Amino acid sequence: MKNNLDLKHKMKITEILEKDRPTFSFEFFPPKTEEGLASLYKTIAELEKINPSFISITYGAMGSTRKKTLELIEKIKKSLKCEIMAHLTCIGATAEEISSIVLKLKKLNISNILALRGDIPDDYPEKDKVKKDFMYASDLVRFIRNLNDFCIGVAGYPECHRDCTDINTDISYLAEKIEAGAEFVITQLFFHNEYYNSFVEKIRGKGIKNPVIPGILPITGYHQISKIQKMCGCSIHNNIKTELEKFKDDPVSIRNFGVDYATEQCSELLEQGAPGIHFYTFNKSEATRKIWENLSKK
Numbered sequence: 623m624k625n626n627l628d629l630k631h632k633m634k635i636t637e638i639l640e641k642d643r644p645t646f647s648f649e650f651f652p653p654k655t656e657e658g659l660a661s662l663y664k665t666i667a668e669l670e671k672i673n674p675s676f677i678s679i680t681y682g683a684m685g686s687t688r689k690k691t692l693e694l695i696e697k698i699k700k701s702l703k704c705e706i707m708a709h710l711t712c713i714g715a716t717a718e719e720i721s722s723i724v725l726k727l728k729k730l731n732i733s734n735i736l737a738l739r740g741d742i743p744d745d746y747p748e749k750d751k752v753k754k755d756f757m758y759a760s761d762l763v764r765f766i767r768n769l770n771d772f773c774i775g776v777a778g779y780p781e782c783h784r785d786c787t788d789i790n791t792d793i794s795y796l797a798e799k800i801e802a803g804a805e806f807v808i809t810q811l812f813f814h815n816e817y818y819n820s821f822v823e824k825i826r827g828k829g830i831k832n833p834v835i836p837g838i839l840p841i842t843g844y845h846q847i848s849k850i851q852k853m854c855g856c857s858i859h860n861n862i863k864t865e866l867e868k869f870k871d872d873p874v875s876i877r878n879f880g881v882d883y884a885t886e887q888c889s890e891l892l893e894q895g896a897p898g899i900h901f902y903t904f905n906k907s908e909a910t911r912k913i914w915e916n917l918s919k920k
């Protein structure tokens with residue numbers, strides 16, 4: 623399996639997707655503490671040995687960790703060989719604020735942005751929804767496209783976004799993001815490939831040809847799963863639930879199961895033509911590294 627990029631120059635993810643499929647990318651979030659930051663540096667150093675196609679750094683919606691995203695990118699940019707994709711959310715932001723962040727990203731030599739709306743907090747005032755400059759991710763995509771020559775990715779939801787009642791409608795909004803200038807899609811995590819397959823089929827049916835990178839989360843704990851399900855609204859079928867119940871009090875077996883399950887999931891996705899895998903690492907390296915090693919042996 624080929625995954626041996628040594629990128630010293632700015633490269634767009636669309637170019638990487640053309641030249642070096644399958645891509646392997648890792649998502650990290652900016653830690654809140656110095657201890658968390660030190661641990662993240664170790665994780666990144668471990669995963670860099672795999673030669674990732676790119677890594678991505680999340681961005682807190684509504685101001686929670688905004689500054690930290692740019693600071694983290696600035697800190698790791700110099701020492702990393704691979705490309706960094708910056709996530710950017712627009713909910714609650716003004717055009718001026720977004721312009722300034724995009725300019726900073728450009729100065730940091732970042733060429734790839736994942737353009738997102740961000741979750742709307744329950745207490746977000748109704749009036750602010752109309753007062754602000756951005757309602758949806760498509761507004762942000764259009765805005766960035768007009769500012770600079772970034773390579774723009776967007777989020778896709780194989781099991782439908784939770785604010786939307788119907789997958790076909792949700793996909794029509796995804797089509798709007800592509801029309802606005804987005805070039806690739808990274809999906810919300812899912813544990814059952816049939817959701818990704820049917821999502822891609824529906825997207826292709828709409829004439830969208832852009833790469834759709836599946837987002838995969840290795841299961842690492844019994845309690846992790848219910849939290850994730852609540853947060854992302856993804857389905858967990860009985861085949862997973864039964865195994866988790868079986869190993870409820872045995873964290874090592876749960877982690878092993880998680881690695882084996884994700885290996886099979888990724889292997890099938892790649893065999894069926896997925897352009898790469900985007901790993902939700904939760905700032906940990908062990909499971910992702912093992913899955914990558916398993917896939918390399920196949």
Ligand code: FAD
Pocket residue numbers: 679680681682683709710711736737738739740741742757758759760776777778783784785786791792795798799808809810811837
């Ligand atoms: P949108 O595409 O704007 O969609 C949001 C909702 O509005 C959907 O229900 C959609 O159907 C609907 N909609 C879209 N356009 C229209 C329209 N024109 N009219 C009516 N309805 C419409 N969150 C963070 O805070 N920080 C991150 O770093 C982050 N990274 C992520 C990475 C990935 C790969 C994914 C999948 C999600 C990420 N998220 C992140 C979560 C994301 O911000 C939330 O899921 C958010 O609620 C929706 O963002 P979006 O960009 O998909 O929004």
